[in-house]
Amino acid sequence: MKKFTTKKLLLVSFAVLAVFMLAGCQRNVDENGVVLAEKIIYLTTSWGDIFKTDGLFTTVFVYPLSQCINFLSQYVGVVLAIVLTTLIVNMITLSFSVKSTVDMQKIQNLQPELNRIQKKYEGRNDDNARLQQAQEMQKLYEKHNVNPFGSMLTPFLQLPIMLAMYYSVQRSAAVVSGTIFGSSLSNTPMDGLREGEFILFVIFILMGIAQFASSKLPTYLAEKKNERKRKAYAKQDDNKQNTNTMVYAMLVMILVLAINWPTAMSLYWLVSSTINVVKTLYVQKRYIDHE
DSSP states (O other), rough: OOHHHHHHHHHHHHHHHHHHHTTTTOBBBBBOOOOGGGOOOOOOOOHHHHHHHHHIIIIIIHHHHHHHHHHHHHHHHHHHHHHHHHHHHHTTTTHHHHHHHHHHHHHHHHHHHHHHHHHHHOOOSSSSHHHHHHHHHHHHHHHHTTTTTTGHHHHHHHHHHHHHHHHHHBBBHHHSSSETTTEEETOOOOOOOOOOOOHHHHHHHHHHHHHHHHHHHHHHHHHHTTOOOOOGGGGGHHHHHHHHHHHHHHHHHHHHHTSSSSSHHHHHHHHHHHHHHHHHHHHIIIITOEE
8 A cells, every 4th residue: 555655646746747847838928927918818819820829738728718717707707717617627527536536535444454454464575475465455446346546537637637727827818917906816926925915825825725625634534434443553654654745745846836826826726626625525425424
């Protein structure tokens, strides 16, 4: 289980770092961080124009999200437009992400049994012992209808969405000219600190809290559900440490990115993380507690 957790940490880390690296692949802003005029997506910007100049990814993912924000902002304002666009994206990906969340929470709840299997083969490094351990763990997963790699689907599903949303809020005309309490949504939380626009930094802090809650909640619920099985947690401390390392590492990477991306993106992440908290609670009540 330790190896599985380490692999998941590496995969999630790769997904987040890929956003940072790929975010620099498109030249949408000048040296001062101002969006280039020719890169702004207006309601009047056609799909064909984007395809000619920006390629397939922007045409398929970025353009629709930018236009969704532009369209909704006419009626509800840019802040609510970003919130509603985030809700729409999460509704579209709901069926995939719920299954991934179910698998993740089931694995957390199976930890006592997984620890028992690991303890049974502790100190035995021969091929036969490793094969038997793997077979017992696989039977346990099959018994509870769990795909151990299913919980990795969400980070990879989120990667193109994160990229698309990053470029969308960067290039949407509604966001470029949009404000929240007089502060530009195109400014970064770091800009907010420098210029005294503290509402931008408040959104950044709230995003960090929501992301921490979203990442930590599944582990907390699993511990609470299994508190009567404490004796079975022979390796509880090691596994808990690995899980905490993943949570904190991902949180730090996201905060490092978010301090320098548009506050509109932090607003998207805040709403998305809050939705994930609600989704985790729903999965726990609907699928886990009744099992």
